[in-house]
Amino acid sequence: MQNDAIITQSPIGSNAPPRPAMQPNPADPLEQFLHWFLTQGSRIGMVPLLGAVVQTDKVASIIWYRKAPFQVELFIIPPHYIVPEHTHPNVDSFEVYLGGQINFSHTGKYTTHWENQIPDQYGCSPLRGTVTRVRPNDPHGGTFGPSGGVFFSVQHWLNGVEPHRVGFDWDGAVVGPEHMARVVYGDAVLKPELTPKDAASGEF
Numbered sequence: 348m349q350n351d352a353i354i355t356q357s358p359i360g361s362n363a364p365p366r367p368a369m370q371p372n373p374a375d376p377l378e379q380f381l382h383w384f385l386t387q388g389s390r391i392g393m394v395p396l397l398g399a400v401v402q403t404d405k406v407a408s409i410i411w412y413r414k415a416p417f418q419v420e421l422f423i424i425p426p427h428y429i430v431p432e433h434t435h436p437n438v439d440s441f442e443v444y445l446g447g448q449i450n451f452s453h454t455g456k457y458t459t460h461w462e463n464q465i466p467d468q469y470g471c472s473p474l475r476g477t478v479t480r481v482r483p484n485d486p487h488g489g490t491f492g493p494s495g496g497v498f499f500s501v502q503h504w505l506n507g508v509e510p511h512r513v514g515f516d517w518d519g520a521v522v523g524p525e526h527m528a529r530v531v532y533g534d535a536v537l538k539p540e541l542t543p544k545d546a547a548s549g550e551f
């Protein structure tokens with residue numbers, strides 16, 4: 348299922364940056380930042396001394412880069428996981444797929460299907476490097492296969508909000524009770540049980 352939010356994906360086995368990194372829109376500050384991050388950002392990242400890792404309901408978030416109003420956050424999602432549809436009221440972002448088994452949803456529909464993928468010569472997904480724009484009002488979520496999933500989120504924080512954790516700026520159903528307790532902005536909802544339909548309402 349193709350979706351207009353998907354910008355591009357890197358060629359198979361290529362280290363070439365996605366299209367926004369090569370042709371950033373000068374009127375789009377987030378594309379400009381993505382371009383800088385992918386082409387000139389530090390290879391060893393800029394993980395802070397304090398607050399480097401937060402784990403909430405088994406989801407690990409690593410601050411890879413932070414300089415307001417921009418931030419890059421790496422996510423490690425455990426196997427067999429459901430992230431229900433939600434929005435981030437104060438964040439514009441690009442989600443960059445790195446690896447693992449992710450069915451990412453955008454506006455109710457899956458944009459990637461891990462079940463259909465065959466590993467390339469390096470054992471990677473042919474969709475590695477896929478970049479998806481997630482604007483503040485774009486509902487998105489995902490389901491994760493037995494390998495779990497890894498992606499990073501390239502963020503522009505809006506409305507004067509200092510970058511903290513995108514997972515704590517959250518409208519919609521949360522992943523679990525720890526998450527619910529940590530949301531600082533947004534209408535978060537704790538559901539007793541999550542199903543794949545919660546992650547991609549337009550697929551069912």
Ligand SMILES: [Fe+2]
Nearest residue numbers: 433434435487
């Ligand atoms: Fe999100």
